[in-house]
Amino acid sequence: MLAAGLLFPSLISHVLGGAVPRSDLIPRSQLPSIPSGYSPSELWVPGDDVIRLTVGVPPKDASSLHATLLDVSDPSSSNYGRHLTKDEVAQLSSPDPESVKAITDWLGCYGITPEQRSHSGDTLSIVVSSVRANALLAANFTAYTHNTTNTTIIRTLSYSLPAYLYDHIAFVYPTTQCVGLQLSSRRKTNQASAFSTSCTGVVTPKCLQALYGIPSLPANASGNSLYVSSLGGTGANPNDLQTFLTKYRPDILHGSFAVLPITESQNTDAGDDEGNCDTQYTVGLATNVPVTYVVAGDKENGVLMSDLLDTANFLLSLEKPPLVLTTSYVFDEPAADDQDLQQMARAICNAYAQLGARGTSVIFAAGDGGAAGGMSASDGCGQKVFIPTFPSTCPYVTSVGSTDDISPEVAASFSSGGFSNLFPRPSYQDSAVNAFLDKQRNANAGLYNSSGRAYPDVATQGVDFAINVAGKGVGFSGTSASSPTFASIVALINDRLLASGKSPLGFLNPMLYSKGVAAFNDVTKGDNGDARCDAGGFNADTGWDAVTGLGTPDYDKLLDVVTGHSFNKLHSGAARVPSISRLLYTIIWMFTAVVVYRHIAH
Numbered sequence: 001m002l003a004a005g006l007l008f009p010s011l012i013s014h015v016l017g018g019a020v021p022r023s024d025l026i027p028r029s030q031l032p033s034i035p036s037g038y039s040p041s042e043l044w045v046p047g048d049d050v051i052r053l054t055v056g057v058p059p060k061d062a063s064s065l066h067a068t069l070l071d072v073s074d075p076s077s078s079n080y081g082r083h084l085t086k087d088e089v090a091q092l093s094s095p096d097p098e099s100v101k102a103i104t105d106w107l108g109c110y111g112i113t114p115e116q117r118s119h120s121g122d123t124l125s126i127v128v129s130s131v132r133a134n135a136l137l138a139a140n141f142t143a144y145t146h147n148t149t150n151t152t153i154i155r156t157l158s159y160s161l162p163a164y165l166y167d168h169i170a171f172v173y174p175t176t177q178c179v180g181l182q183l184s185s186r187r188k189t190n191q192a193s194a195f196s197t198s199c200t201g202v203v204t205p206k207c208l209q210a211l212y213g214i215p216s217l218p219a220n221a222s223g224n225s226l227y228v229s230s231l232g233g234t235g236a237n238p239n240d241l242q243t244f245l246t247k248y249r250p251d252i253l254h255g256s257f258a259v260l261p262i263t264e265s266q267n268t269d270a271g272d273d274e275g276n277c278d279t280q281y282t283v284g285l286a287t288n289v290p291v292t293y294v295v296a297g298d299k300e301n302g303v304l305m306s307d308l309l310d311t312a313n314f315l316l317s318l319e320k321p322p323l324v325l326t327t328s329y330v331f332d333e334p335a336a337d338d339q340d341l342q343q344m345a346r347a348i349c350n351a352y353a354q355l356g357a358r359g360t361s362v363i364f365a366a367g368d369g370g371a372a373g374g375m376s377a378s379d380g381c382g383q384k385v386f387i388p389t390f391p392s393t394c395p396y397v398t399s400v401g402s403t404d405d406i407s408p409e410v411a412a413s414f415s416s417g418g419f420s421n422l423f424p425r426p427s428y429q430d431s432a433v434n435a436f437l438d439k440q441r442n443a444n445a446g447l448y449n450s451s452g453r454a455y456p457d458v459a460t461q462g463v464d465f466a467i468n469v470a471g472k473g474v475g476f477s478g479t480s481a482s483s484p485t486f487a488s489i490v491a492l493i494n495d496r497l498l499a500s501g502k503s504p505l506g507f508l509n510p511m512l513y514s515k516g517v518a519a520f521n522d523v524t525k526g527d528n529g530d531a532r533c534d535a536g537g538f539n540a541d542t543g544w545d546a547v548t549g550l551g552t553p554d555y556d557k558l559l560d561v562v563t564g565h566s567f568n569k570l571h572s573g574a575a576r577v578p579s580i581s582r583l584l585y586t587i588i589w590m591f592t593a594v595v596v597y598r599h600i601a602h
């Protein structure tokens with residue numbers, strides 16, 4: 001059912017070799033019962049399907065990768081902008097060869113040969129029938145159908161591993177993790193005035209250009225790139241893009257995007273709200289920057305955490321990864337009772353650290369469930385604590401929240417923001433976040449983890465974007481709209497840097513939280529206690545806050561900040577001087593997937 005990737009063609013092995021005795025297997029992950037809303041599918045016959053299982057191998061030493069990333073991303077470092085090559089990054093991320101050998105030998109006993117799915121070797125995959133997977137993992141893979149979305153997934157309620165492999169395997173996915181697709185919605189018909197330069201009522205490219213000072217002149221440096229993620233079968237339609245541009249950016253004569261599928265199973269032409277918003281607001285704002293729609297996963301399987309990992313690993317396998325990647329999908333941060341999924345989140349976060357080290361700005365929507373988070377129907381409202389969203393809680397991505405209104409801009413109440421329970425706070429945001437926490441005093445005490453990575457980092461408008469879907473103009477809201485907006489600004493700044501022979505921005509946060517602070521309009525009004533469930537939330541405030549981050553961008557000021565800095569000249573990886581001291585830095589450092597878009601017909 002799950003298809004093997006084209007990039008790393010998989011073998012399905014049919015040899016049954018000697019196996020680990022069942023008695024040596026000890027439970028690794030267990031669900032108490034079938035997750036609510038799911039029931040075993042009656043149509044499914046065990047053994048009919050093949051499953052692709054992703055096996056994560058822990059990195060030998062993630063701390064040197066993180067230290068190197070911070071070194072090349074910190075404007076005060078002499079290595080700022082000296083991004084690494086594909087092989088240098090792979091070396092910093094490689095797993096312990098002993099782990100790989102232990103896993104390979106174990107699978108070999110079953111006649112299974114794993115495929116390497118990442119250049120560094122930290123991600124393996126196997127394609128097996130469910131019957132064989134059951135034998136391997138003492139599992140009971142079964143097809144479960146969701147009662148409202150009618151999606152069918154193959155999962156097991158428990159799985160086991162031989163004890164000696166416990167430390168050699170970070171996670172096996174998908175096993176016990178259930179992914180319920182919950183599309184919450186917010187859509188309305190809009191009659192946008194195409195050239196309105198005010199973002200009141202409806203947001204258009206023209207009004208965003210006016211509000212944030214985004215230039216409309218075409219970017220012209222060579223080597224620029226802006227990638228937009230598609231996961232789980234969402235699609236973008238080129239004709240809808242043309243209709244959109246004709247109406248809102250008639251000065252763009254040949255706006256288009258390339259499509260780059262990383263797996264074999266999808267046709268993306270049927271445009272939906274998410275895919276169309278993401279492409280229309282990148283092509284429509286990052287004028288003349290080449291935009292690529294990078295597609296992972298398919299509709300049949302819905303949005304999977306492995307789509308994020310596959311996309312990152314695919315980009316890391318390219319000689320020239322994108323300079324900017326924007327992704328508008330959000331998962332609940334895995335909770336402490338799911339160690340496997342937490343490990344997978346760490347692996348995904350490390351992949352983003354690798355992309356940052358290669359010079360990619362990795363940008364994510366913060367999520368649309370307010371501070372309560374909880375993107376699925378079963379959580380958020382009624383929870384005792386706030387649920388942070390992933391990947392925004394990864395310290396190596398830039399998370400974008402939403403605002404509404406103008407003069408002044410006000411935090412959008414749906415905009416997720418808060419504190420990670422999984423990733424500690426990185427030092428680059430210490431002083432900004434401490435200042436916020438000082439002002440919090442006892443507000444929301446006990447609902448969040450003040451020592452965690454705090455998000456979002458920045459915000460842009462996110463309410464009632466004019467988009468075109470199936471030839472019709474509709475309004476679209478969510479941090480899904482904010483992420484491509486901010487990504488486009490970063491891509492245009494990269495154009496100016498590349499044109500003057502400088503390095504692209506790469507991982508943004510250390511710059512944003514230091515010199516970059518001056519380039520943001522502080523948003524001090526509003527909160528993210530989503531009215532949806534009266535759950536309370538954080539208030540926007542002077543300085544950084546857990547609703548709008550540092551605020552909304554001012555293009556000219558941001559350009560000043562980054563060009564005023566004596567950037568390193570563009571380095572080829574080979575010319576980079578390795579620094580030993582760089583390696584000695586110390587660093588302080590779901591079940592539910594949700595497409596962050598909102599869909600209510602009015």
Ligand SMILES: *[C@@H]1O[C@H](CO)[C@@H](O)[C@H](O)[C@H]1NC(C)=O
Nearest residue numbers: 035036037038146147148149
């Ligand atoms: C789907 O399952 C959930 C949880 O078991 C239940 O609350 C809900 O009523 C069901 N919906 C339908 C349409 O059957």
Ligand SMILES: *[C@@H]1O[C@H](CO)[C@@H](O)[C@H](O)[C@H]1NC(C)=O
Nearest residue numbers: 034039040140141142143157
């Ligand atoms: C496997 O799971 C299915 C569906 O939940 C259940 O009906 C069946 O009894 C289970 N089989 C075993 C051996 O536990």
Ligand SMILES: *[C@@H]1O[C@H](CO)[C@@H](O)[C@H](O)[C@H]1NC(C)=O
Nearest residue numbers: 043145148149150151152300
């Ligand atoms: C659910 O999906 C199955 C297979 O994909 C299809 O045969 C069935 O008609 C669908 N049911 C509904 C209610 O849409």
Ligand SMILES: *[C@@H]1O[C@H](CO)[C@@H](O)[C@H](O)[C@H]1NC(C)=O
Nearest residue numbers: 215217218219220221496499
């Ligand atoms: C490239 O774009 C910049 C900024 O818009 C402009 O100043 C410059 O003249 C352009 N260069 C060329 C060769 O078109």
Ligand SMILES: *[C@@H]1O[C@H](CO)[C@@H](O)[C@H](O)[C@H]1NC(C)=O
Nearest residue numbers: 421422423424425449451452
């Ligand atoms: C709070 O976050 C830290 C990481 O910063 C983590 O180690 C700790 O377990 C978290 N506490 C809870 C209760 O989740």
